[in-house]
Amino acid sequence: MLDKFKSxxxxxxxxxxxxxESTLLELExxxxxAELLNAAFRAIHTVKGSAGMFGFDEIxxxxxxxxxxxxxxxxxxxxxxxxxxxxTLRGRDHIRALLSAEDAxxxxxxxxxxxxxxxCRKLAAGAEGPGPGGEGDDxxxxxQVPEDIGAGxxxxxxxxxxxxxxxxxxxxPGPDIFRNGTRVFSLLSDLAxxxxxxxxxxxxxxxxxxxxxxxxxxTFWEGFLTTEADRNAIRDVFIFVESDSSLTIQDIDETxxxxxxxxxxxxxxxxYQNVPPEEISRALSAQxxxxxxxxExxxxxxxxxxxxxAGQNHAKKIQDKTAEAAGVLxxxxxxxxxxxxxxxxxxxxxxxxxxxxxTSLDLKEVSLAAISEQFERxxxxxxxxxxxxxxxxxxxxxxxxxxxxxxxxxxxxxxxxLLTEGAETELDKTVIxxxxxxLVHIIRNSLDHGIESPKDREAEGKPRKGTILLKxxxxxxxxxxxxxxxxxxLNAEAIRAKAVERGxxxxxxxxxxxxxxxxxxxxxxxxxxxxTKVSGRGVGMDVVKRExxxxxxxxxxxxxxxxxxxMTLKIPLTLAIIEGLLVAVGGEYYVVPLSSxxxxxxxxxxxxxxxxxxxxxxxxxxxxxxxxxxxYFDIPGQTPDIAQIVIANTQDSRIGFxxxxxxxxxxxxxxxxxxxxxxxxxxxxxxxxxxxxxxxILDVNRLALAVQTESQRRVQAS
Amino acid sequence: MSKKILIVxxxxxxxxxxxxxxxxxxxxxxxxxxxxxxxxxxGGVGKLDLVITDVNMPNMDGITFIRKTRELPAFKFxxxxxxxxxxxxxxxxxxxxxxxxxxxxxxxxxxxxxxxVRKVIE
Amino acid sequence: xxxxxxFREVAPVGRLYIDTAAEIRAxxxxxxxxxxxxxxRWDSVEDVDxxxxxxxxxxxxxxxxxxxxxxxxGIVMDRVASRLxxxxxxxxxxxxxxxxxxxxxxx
Numbered sequence: 001m002l003d004k005f006k007s008x009x010x011x012x013x014x015x016x017x018x019x020x021e022s023t024l025l026e027l028e029x030x031x032x033x034a035e036l037l038n039a040a041f042r043a044i045h046t047v048k049g050s051a052g053m054f055g056f057d058e059i060x061x062x063x064x065x066x067x068x069x070x071x072x073x074x075x076x077x078x079x080x081x082x083x084x085x086x087x088t089l090r091g092r093d094h095i096r097a098l099l100s101a102e103d104a105x106x107x108x109x110x111x112x113x114x115x116x117x118x119x120c121r122k123l124a125a126g127a128e129g130p131g132p133g134g135e136g137d138d139x140x141x142x143x144q145v146p147e148d149i150g151a152g153x154x155x156x157x158x159x160x161x162x163x164x165x166x167x168x169x170x171x172x173p174g175p176d177i178f179r180n181g182t183r184v185f186s187l188l189s190d191l192a193x194x195x196x197x198x199x200x201x202x203x204x205x206x207x208x209x210x211x212x213x214x215x216x217x218x219t220f221w222e223g224f225l226t227t228e229a230d231r232n233a234i235r236d237v238f239i240f241v242e243s244d245s246s247l248t249i250q251d252i253d254e255t256x257x258x259x260x261x262x263x264x265x266x267x268x269x270x271x272y273q274n275v276p277p278e279e280i281s282r283a284l285s286a287q288x289x290x291x292x293x294x295x296e297x298x299x300x301x302x303x304x305x306x307x308x309x310a311g312q313n314h315a316k317k318i319q320d321k322t323a324e325a326a327g328v329l330x331x332x333x334x335x336x337x338x339x340x341x342x343x344x345x346x347x348x349x350x351x352x353x354x355x356x357x358x359t360s361l362d363l364k365e366v367s368l369a370a371i372s373e374q375f376e377r378x379x380x381x382x383x384x385x386x387x388x389x390x391x392x393x394x395x396x397x398x399x400x401x402x403x404x405x406x407x408x409x410x411x412x413x414x415x416x417x418l419l420t421e422g423a424e425t426e427l428d429k430t431v432i433x434x435x436x437x438x439l440v441h442i443i444r445n446s447l448d449h450g451i452e453s454p455k456d457r458e459a460e461g462k463p464r465k466g467t468i469l470l471k472x473x474x475x476x477x478x479x480x481x482x483x484x485x486x487x488x489x490l491n492a493e494a495i496r497a498k499a500v501e502r503g504x505x506x507x508x509x510x511x512x513x514x515x516x517x518x519x520x521x522x523x524x525x526x527x528x529x530x531x532t533k534v535s536g537r538g539v540g541m542d543v544v545k546r547e548x549x550x551x552x553x554x555x556x557x558x559x560x561x562x563x564x565x566x567m568t569l570k571i572p573l574t575l576a577i578i579e580g581l582l583v584a585v586g587g588e589y590y591v592v593p594l595s596s597x598x599x600x601x602x603x604x605x606x607x608x609x610x611x612x613x614x615x616x617x618x619x620x621x622x623x624x625x626x627x628x629x630x631x632y633f634d635i636p637g638q639t640p641d642i643a644q645i646v647i648a649n650t651q652d653s654r655i656g657f658x659x660x661x662x663x664x665x666x667x668x669x670x671x672x673x674x675x676x677x678x679x680x681x682x683x684x685x686x687x688x689x690x691x692x693x694x695x696x697i698l699d700v701n702r703l704a705l706a707v708q709t710e711s712q713r714r715v716q717a718s
Numbered sequence: 719m720s721k722k723i724l725i726v727x728x729x730x731x732x733x734x735x736x737x738x739x740x741x742x743x744x745x746x747x748x749x750x751x752x753x754x755x756x757x758x759x760x761g762g763v764g765k766l767d768l769v770i771t772d773v774n775m776p777n778m779d780g781i782t783f784i785r786k787t788r789e790l791p792a793f794k795f796x797x798x799x800x801x802x803x804x805x806x807x808x809x810x811x812x813x814x815x816x817x818x819x820x821x822x823x824x825x826x827x828x829x830x831x832x833x834x835v836r837k838v839i840e
Numbered sequence: 841x842x843x844x845x846x847f848r849e850v851a852p853v854g855r856l857y858i859d860t861a862a863e864i865r866a867x868x869x870x871x872x873x874x875x876x877x878x879x880x881r882w883d884s885v886e887d888v889d890x891x892x893x894x895x896x897x898x899x900x901x902x903x904x905x906x907x908x909x910x911x912x913x914g915i916v917m918d919r920v921a922s923r924l925x926x927x928x929x930x931x932x933x934x935x936x937x938x939x940x941x942x943x944x945x946x947x
Contacts, residue, residue: 009731052825181797192926199928240820
């Protein structure tokens, strides 16, 4: 990854070495000039520090000894002699040679490194007098690969399948731990990530508000951690605070902790906290809880009791976890057709349940209502279970995209890497399948329009190779999938010009950046100057948007000129069942997806008539457009005296729907509409209600779009 | 809201690398080429979520920079990470004395850097 | 402003790290300076670290000493809830300030 900056490092090193040469020569004439010596040291130090980062391991290795010599000279332990200057100059020349050799290291170069390093060591050792290598850090750090160096220690799980162990941990932060910006809760979150962790905070030292120093720490923790990570990994969590905190990590015998689940508190206290047994039995004779009595009598402290109880708890958690893990191991493969069938059946059950609960309400039969309620709970569980079976990690499709990027970049003469993140994110199987084409299209677009040619990129000072990041993550009931490139970004002027040319916007119409970006989703839009084989044929982003809309999701763009573009798809976790708001107009029922409902308001009919042609209503300080569903769907009958308006969030604004009645929250199974209805704007599916009637599911985004176009048409006409 | 990180290092290559790695992860970055430039920047930089600074730099070294930064009320508690090479064990404790939150040992990989950054500010 | 004059609310916004500690203490003290119930609102707290939590314990102790009432209210954000869980202050993530108040260890 850092290879991109190799050339940048080389230039910089060349420059530093150039300066170093003249510095050393000046130093020869003015050997007592400390500033010159410092400058020389800094130059070598910087080269050394950077070399290892960019893969120049030989430089890092060799420079270590050279740096040491300069450091000793700074400390006055080595005099600035002709030999000293001579050696450092030769060292400097050798670094240059290594720099230009890069990977093609010859035996001869290596030998020179060794010889020079040896000379440096001799010089340094001479300065120390007898007993060379006083610092003990001569291990040649650069020779190791970067990952192995530093504070990280061993990765948890890096060693082959270690059995989890349980540790007792006591962490008492120093009173001034906050002073250097340490966040104690982050440390504890890190600790919790290592395994199963039960911590008890001890807070009784916190003074009252009037006396507390808000910048001092008064709290400490005791607790238990069961983890596969080793002791070093636990230490590493506290690495930055170890010097000013006290930390105890104690191995606990596994049988001990497992036992303590079943043991009585008394036994544990005798065994681990050294409470005399006779105290326990005396306390037990009183009719109170053992722990409280012992605390009351001052035999154990409250803190000890709390920690012991936490230990019991912890043991219980671990046992449950182990049982759970054993269950996960066995799995069964089934044909996906069977799964689909199961989902269908569950869908039918949900519908039938709705009928049952309605019927029981109508009958006002108490015993039936009770059964219906229980039935409802069971079905909800069955539904959640079934849905979870259908969830698959999205990563299975990621590899396909990698191939797309590889093939396409060759075809286009571009260079790009596809990075992925969140491959483990789970999503409904059907949704994953339907996301495939839109994602391919977006990635193609990124490569075709976003990532520049290697030549252009270099001219822009960017790495030759572009990067496309494909990332999936959970966000509530949605999954966010983003495709981010580090290309040229959207060209707002070009988009606008094209939109004007195509008659999508009027010349001179004022548009915000966000609005301009949205234009690329307009049907028939394409800004490519030539029709490449890949995209730019006009069946572009509008197709993507339509597909995502039909999944109940949305697309958003953010772009920065010269830095790149990011497209984010927001997709509901599952398709089969949605929560909706059931509304009625005349004798017809409609469902508004609950995820897009913002609120409901009432409005007198005459007020609606008053706004007339403007078709705008006030809502929470905004003016919103609305659609009268009665006239939109040509439903006979009259709007009641008090109309209800459901306010829904759309892609980029809000819109109101005038209905007769809002019936309420409704969980519903989506049935696709047949081919015949595929051109009906504003409806995305249907569902069957409890009493058997059909309700149509509103496609909020498309309705909003239809209203917008309509009002623009009216504006232009008037 | 993305988090803002100030990177102080006299090596452009190191600065660029760190910037690149952090930007990839969605962090916003600002750069300074030495302690003095960084310190002068503090007035107008707004709120910072983290400072990553080298130790050996011309004009003003990292340790002095940290010490001076901690004297400013607005940056009294900002997390600060010191870039150091392992041959400078003493620099770690000197950095902590001056008020650093932690350190990153050079050379480091992208994962290593992000690991430490997340440890301190996530 | 609260309608009830005997009702003091402290409703900090954002991430409550060490840099906000002195400020939070000051507003709690101000709230306690007048009579009535003091309420801490969690709605806009995006993240929390130990200093702020210590202050809430300190405030609870202050209230107990003066025979006053100190309550939590509002929605607790996921991030805040999970911090408190991993630091052992609550056994499971609380949704509301009220829930947090009744489950917070030793509170």
